[in-house]
Amino acid sequence: MLLKLASRALFETDKRLLLKFVRIMGLGGVRSVQKHKQRLRRGEVFPPFLYVSVINSCNLRCQGCWVDVAAKQQTISPEAMGKLIAEARAMGNVFFGIVGGEPFMHPQLLDIFANHPDCYFQVFTNGQFITDEKAKRLRELGNVTPLISVEGNEIISNERRGRSDVLNRTMEGIQNCLNNKVFTGVCTSLCRTNIDDLLTEEWIDRLIEMGVMYTWFHVYRPMGPDSNPDLCLTPEQQLRARRFVVEMRAKKPIVIIDAYFDGQGKALCPAATGISHHINPWGGIEPCPIVQFATDSIHDESRTLREKFNSPFMQDFRKLSAATTRGCIVLERPDLLSQLVDAHSAEDATVRKTARQELDAMRLRTSQYNPGQEIPEKSWLYRLAKKFWFSDFGVYDGMDHSGTAARSFLEPGEDSASQPGAEDTEHRLEHVLPVIQ
Ligand code: SF4
Numbered sequence: 001m002l003l004k005l006a007s008r009a010l011f012e013t014d015k016r017l018l019l020k021f022v023r024i025m026g027l028g029g030v031r032s033v034q035k036h037k038q039r040l041r042r043g044e045v046f047p048p049f050l051y052v053s054v055i056n057s058c059n060l061r062c063q064g065c066w067v068d069v070a071a072k073q074q075t076i077s078p079e080a081m082g083k084l085i086a087e088a089r090a091m092g093n094v095f096f097g098i099v100g101g102e103p104f105m106h107p108q109l110l111d112i113f114a115n116h117p118d119c120y121f122q123v124f125t126n127g128q129f130i131t132d133e134k135a136k137r138l139r140e141l142g143n144v145t146p147l148i149s150v151e152g153n154e155i156i157s158n159e160r161r162g163r164s165d166v167l168n169r170t171m172e173g174i175q176n177c178l179n180n181k182v183f184t185g186v187c188t189s190l191c192r193t194n195i196d197d198l199l200t201e202e203w204i205d206r207l208i209e210m211g212v213m214y215t216w217f218h219v220y221r222p223m224g225p226d227s228n229p230d231l232c233l234t235p236e237q238q239l240r241a242r243r244f245v246v247e248m249r250a251k252k253p254i255v256i257i258d259a260y261f262d263g264q265g266k267a268l269c270p271a272a273t274g275i276s277h278h279i280n281p282w283g284g285i286e287p288c289p290i291v292q293f294a295t296d297s298i299h300d301e302s303r304t305l306r307e308k309f310n311s312p313f314m315q316d317f318r319k320l321s322a323a324t325t326r327g328c329i330v331l332e333r334p335d336l337l338s339q340l341v342d343a344h345s346a347e348d349a350t351v352r353k354t355a356r357q358e359l360d361a362m363r364l365r366t367s368q369y370n371p372g373q374e375i376p377e378k379s380w381l382y383r384l385a386k387k388f389w390f391s392d393f394g395v396y397d398g399m400d401h402s403g404t405a406a407r408s409f410l411e412p413g414e415d416s417a418s419q420p421g422a423e424d425t426e427h428r429l430e431h432v433l434p435v436i437q
Contacts, residue, residue, distance in 0.1 A: 028094035045274035061162030066224030104129035127173025152194035263386035265374035327369025332406035
């Protein structure tokens with residue numbers, strides 16, 4: 001299987017692009033994670049995998065999107081990006097995840113990539129703006145990989161993404177990339193309406209046949225003003241997704257990314273480990289894209305980015321998150337997150353200014369943390385890679401999650417079944433908040 005994967009990488013992509021990927025992202029990425037580990041030992045965080053939402057606008061209207069896509073357009077300028085990248089480069093970073101909105105609606109997006117040939121960019125996109133001409137330019141640049149989202153069959157894609165003819169137009173974008181031998185990935189936000197169509201061996205085989213080099217199955221999170229919780233996977237479906245990913249990794253010549261498990265199958269939160277944080281289109285520095293609160297901005301000249309990632313709010317988010325659960329604090333304990341936001345007077349970073357009410361209205365849910373159901377990697381390569389470069393880095397050492405995570409409130413097998421009363425919440429807060437004091 002690994003030989004097949006290596007031969008696909010050699011013969012199905014442009015050799016120059018492959019070399020760039022290995023040199024910048026492979027070697028440079030490993031170095032940046034090593035530096036992250038050294039910094040963690042000193043009690044400092046600067047995320048090696050920085051995600052930047054460069055624009056809020058989007059041509060689609062996805063169910064459960066938490067970005068203010070219809071608000072006045074806001075972008076991160078090439079100058080602001082240049083400054084941000086220079087500071088991150090000085091810390092050893094080479095990778096930048098570019099998110100939106102739809103990043104390809106940013107008028108200077110390709111200039112940003114061209115300005116930084118020593119960095120590698122992964123663009124989360126619906127693919128609909130990737131014409132043949134744009135794909136040629138991406139090939140020429142060589143330091144960009146589009147990660148194009150497919151959310152279901154024709155009918156489900158239209159429903160999930162709030163427009164018509166979505167799948168065809170997205171597939172066209174994918175094909176334009178593949179025709180030009182651009183290193184291309186396809187991702188899916190798994191939910192109840194697409195899991196049976198896309199979490200399948202047939203879909204993986206089709207991606208391989210098309211020439212797609214990697215895939216990523218995210219899990220739908222009920223966030224934003226119109227969160228649509230009916231789309232959430234059940235705990236059993238989440239487990240099925242994890243099992244599928246582990247099996248396919250050992251069987252199919254395609255790379256499958258995930259961000260929520262270590263090599264032994266133990267859950268983790270990339271924001272709690274500090275390996276990744278997010279910057280919104282207005283410059284606000286957020287723990288992750290769905291935690292839309294900030295105390296700092298990249299545009300504030302009085303402090304360095306390094307200081308901002310170690311602000312009291314960011315430090316306390318990481319501590320509270322790690323003390324609460326190995327899973328997602330937003331899903332499991334939005335009540336604790338609300339308290340944290342208040343304690344730091346963190347600003348609602350949205351245009352709609354309802355993020356705090358949305359958080360308060362959330363019901364407790366289970367997340368990737370599923371103690372006793374860990375599924376270790378079967379593939380030795382993923383096991384090894386995760387051991388050294390994608391683990392919890394010890395942030396959960398000594399933490400007891402038995403009384404603070406959502407599972408302690410929910411009946412086995414149920415999601416949002418019972419919610420803590422005010423007294424319960426108060427008691428749990430007493431238990432967790434000392435961690436951040
Ligand atoms: S807080 Fe939740 S959504 Fe954010 S990075 Fe952690 S696990 Fe993911």
